[in-house]
Amino acid sequence: MVDQNDGAAELICIVDDDEGVRDSLDNLLRSTGYKVRSFGHPAAFLACDVADAAACLILDVKLGDVNGLDFQQELVDSDAHVPVILISGHGDIPMTVRAMRAGAVTFLTKPFEEGDMLAAIGEALTRDRSRRDANRVEDGLHARYDALTARERDVFGLVTSGLMNKQIAGRLELSEVTVKIHRGNMMRKMEADSLADLVRMAETLRVRENVSRYVRRDVGGSKP
Structure with a gap:
């Protein structure tokens, strides 16, 4: 049986x-x-x-x-x-x-x-x-992502595309302190313990495919 x-x-x-x-x-x-x-x-x-x-x-x-x-x-x-x-x-x-x-x-x-x-x-x-x-698991991940604010989603996408807080601040025309606050709230809502966690989530959600309007060719350097 x-x-x-x-x-x-x-x-x-x-x-x-x-x-x-x-x-x-x-x-x-x-x-x-x-x-x-x-x-x-x-x-x-x-x-x-x-x-x-x-x-x-x-x-x-x-x-x-x-x-x-x-x-x-x-x-x-x-x-x-x-x-x-x-x-x-x-x-x-x-x-x-x-x-x-x-x-x-x-x-x-x-x-x-x-x-x-x-x-x-x-x-x-x-x-x-x-x-x-x-x-x-994936449904839960999408539900957590849907609970983010629009700005938190922007930060999510840029963080997982490899940008530092200072670069994200420049892209979004925010202060670095504000970016850190959004980043902290975003990681808490996504239940992510590390950047590696966020990257894996972004791959599943295909978030990084949607942030090209923010990411310039100088991702690793200074603004043109």
């Missing part, structure tokens, strides 16, 4: 047009402690209101009028990040290569061992947790 902290709260979705395979997987996963939803066609999966919550998608390659590999690529192209496990009764090397290049966790050939499927699901859930954790 899966521990509550190791996947019981996470949803596994199955897309396979073979009812027998769906039922078999459903029984295996529920007996192991997972929540499961199964679908006979990709359109049914996409129409389901829990699709975005899926932590793992088990996807058959042969789905009647739909190729599972094509559907996997559609998910990638639409920026859907659910980890995918491909299954097929007629897998071959080109299929496997295509699936893995598109980011599949693995490609299992039917009939597969229960242990292999459970191991693949474990890897998929680890990937999904990591992605969701990273998203939460």
Whole structure:
């Protein structure tokens, strides 16, 4: 039985047009402690209101009028990040290569061992947790940045572009003391302990791409 902290709260979705395979997987996963939803066609999966919550998608390659590999690529192209496990009764090397290049966790050939499927699901859930954790961190970072004043954002961008307080003061036509105050408030709101922290945040936020109007060619020297 899966521990509550190791996947019981996470949803596994199955897309396979073979009812027998769906039922078999459903029984295996529920007996192991997972929540499961199964679908006979990709359109049914996409129409389901829990699709975005899926932590793992088990996807058959042969789905009647739909190729599972094509559907996997559609998910990638639409920026859907659910980890995918491909299954097929007629897998071959080109299929496997295509699936893995598109980011599949693995490609299992039917009939597969229960242990292999459970191991693949474990890897998929680890990937999904990591992605969701990273998203939460980034969302928090954006929220902190949004809480900055316009002037604090200016200082953020210039500091992480390599300018000293005196140079920033000249760019923004402020006193150096005022820049230090804005810089201190900005670092406190961003929960940054060092310039290195700020630089990493700026890379994530792409802040430095937006400060070219302030940064001149003499970043390391004096004004022209």
